Amino acid sequence: xxxxxxxxxxxxxxxxxxxxxxxxxxxxxxxxxxxxxxxxxxxxxxxxxxxxxxxxxxxxxxxxxxxxxxxxxxxxxxxxxxxxxxxxxxxxxxxxxxxxxxxxxxxxxxxxxxxxxxxxxxxxxxxxxxxxxxxxxxxxxxxxxxxxxxxxxxxxxxxxxxxxx
Numbered sequence: 001x002x003x004x005x006x007x008x009x010x011x012x013x014x015x016x017x018x019x020x021x022x023x024x025x026x027x028x029x030x031x032x033x034x035x036x037x038x039x040x041x042x043x044x045x046x047x048x049x050x051x052x053x054x055x056x057x058x059x060x061x062x063x064x065x066x067x068x069x070x071x072x073x074x075x076x077x078x079x080x081x082x083x084x085x086x087x088x089x090x091x092x093x094x095x096x097x098x099x100x101x102x103x104x105x106x107x108x109x110x111x112x113x114x115x116x117x118x119x120x121x122x123x124x125x126x127x128x129x130x131x132x133x134x135x136x137x138x139x140x141x142x143x144x145x146x147x148x149x150x151x152x153x154x155x156x157x158x159x160x161x162x163x164x165x
Contacts, residue, residue: 019068019158029072034097036078037104037154038146039068039161049109051082051091051144061164063107069164075099082107084143091142104154107144111135 029035040063048065060069082091112135
């Protein structure tokens with residue numbers, strides 16, 4: 001059970017800043033740059049997750065349920081990775097951006113993560129280990145799926161989120 005809580009994360013009494021406020025304050029990305037926003041939505045309890053994300057090797061603040069993090073990077077190809085403490089794998093996404101645009105991604109537990117959580121709930125650490133081995137061939141070996149969102153969809157979802165600290 002402890003591993004299930006560790007893998008899924010928990011909601012804390014953190015304080016942060018809403019994206020709309022931050023976006024107004026910092027403005028659009030600099031010329032030649034794009035903005036990459038990653039968020040952990042407040043979906044159902046089973047869909048909540050956390051992760052440590054990096055864009056082009058630059059670490060973002062830890063994403064907990066109900067938070068977002070962003071980084072401005074030069075337009076062009078990017079390498080996004082996501083990991084979790086004690087999770088045996090890494091989520092990887094390679095994508096391209098255009099100057100002046102903002103790209104939004106939400107994180108959700110991957111199929112492998114859900115399998116390991118189920119094993120942990122049913123059989124403890126042994127169950128999580130068995131499910132980790134059984135799901136080692138999954139397409140996404142990492143803890144989360146990175147789901148691209150349209151800007152209108154993302155801005156609606158982000159109205160409830162706070163900036164990761």
